[in-house]
Amino acid sequence: MQSSRRAWLIGAGALGLAGSGRAAEDLFSGVWSTAIVTDEVMTRFLLELSPNAATLVVIDTGGLRVPAASVTLDPPNLKAVWSEGITVTGRLVAPDRIEGTFEQDGARQPFILTRGAKYRIDDTVLPPGPLDLQRLKRLRRLSGAPAMGVAFAYRGRKPTILVDGLRSADAEVAVAPGDAWHIGSDTKSMTATLVARLVEAGRLQWTTTIGEVLGPALPDMHPDYRDVTLLHLLSHRSGLPREIEQKDMVSFAVARPADPRAARQAFVARGLKRPPIGPKGTTLSYSNLGYITVAAMLEAREGAPWETLMRERLFTPLGLGSAGFGPPGDPLKVDQPFGHLRRADGRLHSVADPRKSDLPFVYGPAGLVHINHGDMLTYLAAHRDRRADILGPESWRVLHTPPFDGQYMSLGWGVGPDGELGHTGSNGQWWHQVLVAPKTGLIFCAGLNAATPEAQSAVNQAQEAARRSAA
Template identity: 40%
Template sequence: MRKLVRSLGIAFGLAGSAAAQDVPPASPQEIATQLVALRNVPGAAAGWVTAEAMEVGVAGTRVVDGEDAVQVGDAWHVGSITKGMTATLAARMVEAGAITWDTRIGAVLGDAFPEMHADWHGTPLRALLSHQSGMAANLPGASAADLGEGPRHDYVAEMLYSPPETAVGEFVYSNAGYVVAGAMLEAVGGAPWEELMQEHVFGPLGMESAGFGPPQGEAIEGHATRLLRGVRSAGQGPEADNIPAMGPAGRVHLSAGDMLRYLRAHLVRDESFLSPATWEVLHSAAGDRGYTDNIEGYAMGWGVDEDGSLVHAGSNTFWYAVAYIDPSAGVAVFAATNSGDLRAVAEPVDGALRAVLVGH
């Protein structure tokens, strides 16, 4: 599993306390301070959560060379960690009877997309959420540039009017697949994905800071690597994030505390939020669900290790974040930076999670 997720660039196999034995324990505040000591990291956050307690630490500045210090309640963009949130929304809607894991794309979107390629009609929601639908990773670059601020409908049309890239059951990490899954949820939910997320996930879990796109106003900004040296602010405009159509795949921002509240629900499998059976579907590797035995190590929006730990990373190239859940140890951890320089931050953030895991 570790080789799989590392090769995809979506997660790090921390393997619980066993992998962290040689890492000195540290508090979230110590970890955040260590991260901003790196050359290309203006600001950082780290934290842990258990069933009973939570601790968050932040350090650095909102903007490189700026004077505004990062605040505990500031929002962090979490990129592809959004995928697990979209899968969680799907789970809520399955339990509400609005859709099933096996609902086919054609049954929900056939009328809205009359030119849908025939091969998509029978593809189930669960295949999209586990990256086994056969859909390409992304909208072609030229099409994405043309779409810009355009509606999600146009993005979905581009994907569904084209044939699958691979056979159903073959793992291809697909942002586009999550956009189509989001469109299915919009169709049965009668509202935009963003509204459905607020109503069915963020609201019930008390995630008041959660929103979409780059944080606005007096907020942390993401940063990109300069051509020669250092980082530059990406600002708060449309160019500072993925296009809006990609929301279900990677456009959520939220505070570290709210991220930990979300992780706590998954850690304890909160039965007031989802049934035990539904939590099991969300957290089980695709092969374990009987849909296919062609892949190990990915559930619905989570990399999953043999010990049941869950992990996912996210970056829109201006931020970097990783979330990790260790059910056996009863703890979940989170770390984030407002730098998308993965060469500078990926390994230190990996190490930060290990240190927080040991020191919680």
């Protein structure tokens, strides 16, 4: 998930050169760099080009790599299209300069690319070893984030919680072991677990469709969505686009109302008018809109906001007292970690303005939970141990098993070797990752209060060190 500071998911472009006599691959191949400053926030990109491929690297969102679905070279022009609804057109105006336009859902952003990898991602890998405070300190420095926290546990062993750094790059207040972290899209497995509890309560079924629940209120939804089920939505197999159109986002970037149900249904109504990007069941398309649609279905069926349902049916039964919604803490105090953005001066600064510190409130079920790492381990242990007081065996099986062809996404989880469950979340200002390894008994979570270029590497190295801490 991307930050609400801008509408652009990613912003970069492509190129060409007329009349040079050079092969298209010679003109286009290589790495190109650009930086866009919007509302005093700097976002840096690399564009990696080869004759038949283009990949955008979003430097300031954990080095996120986004491969293009198609690339057309027609010197001096290039066009690249991404499945996320992004189109880039560019023109080589000099051997080392491209001018072009980045377009997403009808909104446009101009760019200038220069040849070469101007922005480096530090790929340092520490020597292997167990996860302790000294290793965490080194990883936090490697990450470049103001603060980093990790927690892990094995069956029958006391949890380990380690933290290092500052709650804010703009204040000398140290992060604490009990501090909460914004977990971004790691929220999705929580929403799926809530659905499972409602299924067991007989309130709905895994095969309940959008049309059954929202059809009367949204009669003009695209007809292909009427028989899309909760299983389709929760496994990213609904065919829904990732988001609503960017031009419609601004109307939801407001303070969260006491009862967000009407706004969330209005958001979903706009999304369900968009045509599917592929057939349900066979199209794997990561969709925040899908999870927001699930929440709208739950709200319509239960007559209560998703936030209330989460507290009553998941947080309270599990004893997750630190769990809440949006950035943790008081934005006028430094009582919890702040998320961070890179400003025009090139440095990370904390985001304390509540109007800019998160995604729109309607995104709650897709990625707006905060929680401390002690409580997160409790949640992860429930999935590892398949706690019988939370769900029955069949519900746990459904949650952890990809319901359609392929072995990638179950319900809110990525599924890896040996049945491991994992996920990564970010709103562009935080980075968070979770792991459940049933066979070894390891549960792990890690958070940073900035989505730095090295965030993913630092967290992956911490996770590998936790694996080495089994003895």
